[in-house]
Amino acid sequence: MEQQADIFYRELPKVELHAHLNGSVSVRTVEKLISRKPQLNIKHDMTAIGKGQRRTLDECFQVFKVIHQLVDTEEDILMVATDVIKEFAADGVKYLELRSTPREDNNTGLTKRRYVETVIKAIQQCKNEEVDIDVRFLVAIDRRNGPEVAMETVKLAEDFMLASDGLVVGLDLSGDPTVGHGKYLLPALQRAKNCGLKLSLHLSEVLSQLEESDLLLNLPPDRIGHGTFLHPEVGGSQSLVDKVVKNNIPLELCLTSNVKGKTVPCFAKHHFKYWYQLGHPSVICTDDKGVFSTDLSQEYQLAASTFGLGPDAVWELSRRAIDCIFAPETLKAQLKHKWEELQPQAFQ
Ligand code: 6MZ
Numbered sequence: 427m428e429q430q431a432d433i434f435y436r437e438l439p440k441v442e443l444h445a446h447l448n449g450s451v452s453v454r455t456v457e458k459l460i461s462r463k464p465q466l467n468i469k470h471d472m473t474a475i476g477k478g479q480r481r482t483l484d485e486c487f488q489v490f491k492v493i494h495q496l497v498d499t500e501e502d503i504l505m506v507a508t509d510v511i512k513e514f515a516a517d518g519v520k521y522l523e524l525r526s527t528p529r530e531d532n533n534t535g536l537t538k539r540r541y542v543e544t545v546i547k548a549i550q551q552c553k554n555e556e557v558d559i560d561v562r563f564l565v566a567i568d569r570r571n572g573p574e575v576a577m578e579t580v581k582l583a584e585d586f587m588l589a590s591d592g593l594v595v596g597l598d599l600s601g602d603p604t605v606g607h608g609k610y611l612l613p614a615l616q617r618a619k620n621c622g623l624k625l626s627l628h629l630s631e632v633l634s635q636l637e638e639s640d641l642l643l644n645l646p647p648d649r650i651g652h653g654t655f656l657h658p659e660v661g662g663s664q665s666l667v668d669k670v671v672k673n674n675i676p677l678e679l680c681l682t683s684n685v686k687g688k689t690v691p692c693f694a695k696h697h698f699k700y701w702y703q704l705g706h707p708s709v710i711c712t713d714d715k716g717v718f719s720t721d722l723s724q725e726y727q728l729a730a731s732t733f734g735l736g737p738d739a740v741w742e743l744s745r746r747a748i749d750c751i752f753a754p755e756t757l758k759a760q761l762k763h764k765w766e767e768l769q770p771q772a773f774q
Contacts, residue, residue: 435723437772439520439765441747442711442722444651444678447526448493449714455509459496466495474719475686483687487602489717499534500544507548515559517721521751521761525564525598538582546590562753563594568601576614584621595752596624603631608638615645624648624752630655643669653677654689657700676707676750681728682720683713693732709747
């Protein structure tokens, strides 16, 4: 049976700003995908990292490759995206920004354009079914694929920003942080910014990216993914911190992901503490709820128990996340109103 505390975190209305679509696929959806493609001989333990287990970041990236094999048609993407959206809604997430890297597949005829269209279709279907969640989409650049693909991706995102009724709001830069260098991607990112796409960039997810982080912070991005090694105590620098603070760039922080991916030694040493104590906008997120076997309620509960936050502080943390969303101000106001309405229920 759920404990009273667990219920509070589930009832807490939440904003999810850092969720990779294919990393968010649940066990239930993986089962459906495996039954569609038995010939691949993929087992459950190849798509998720269970409780108490840890892998290197490199091993995590192998897991994404396995999931990508399972998700290679429009039908798969539609099912995965609708399932993921409904699961976030069931977890009390009221506003979700999903991100995903458009892929093409010659064998199935999947194109990058159809990929984005299919995610948008899933969002619209959930809206038509009145699922209680507002969803936006960030088109992702996988840094591994280099500057030309990055520029292509920006152009695709630009087209959809203009033609998706406000559903495509921005761009994400992600992928294996140890591969490639952000400096080659600057022209693409600059173009995205100039055309009005919001930028959420994975930054300093691993150590020794000081120069890259400094360059990317000059854009500046609208939000930062992880930012694990920005501050001086862990090998970053005060000047990086100053840039983040001066531009008031919110951080998307993913506790379980960072600990399971071994970039942070334990929850107590997570950089949430540093940024939260500074009073800097910090948003709790899941990253890859399927791969890391978590959900957003658990992540809030984990932050609260690790850093000693009471219910009022947790409420404030979730409410302040609204200010960091990429959707327009009108929606922020609506969400704040929703939080007010839901407050008595969460605290009863
Ligand atoms: C960097 C990550 C990531 O795009 O196919 N991705 N990039 N750091 C992380 N920390 C663990 N987790 C996920 O979702 C999977 C892709 O998201 C990015 C990687 O590029 C991965 O291939 P999509 O929906």
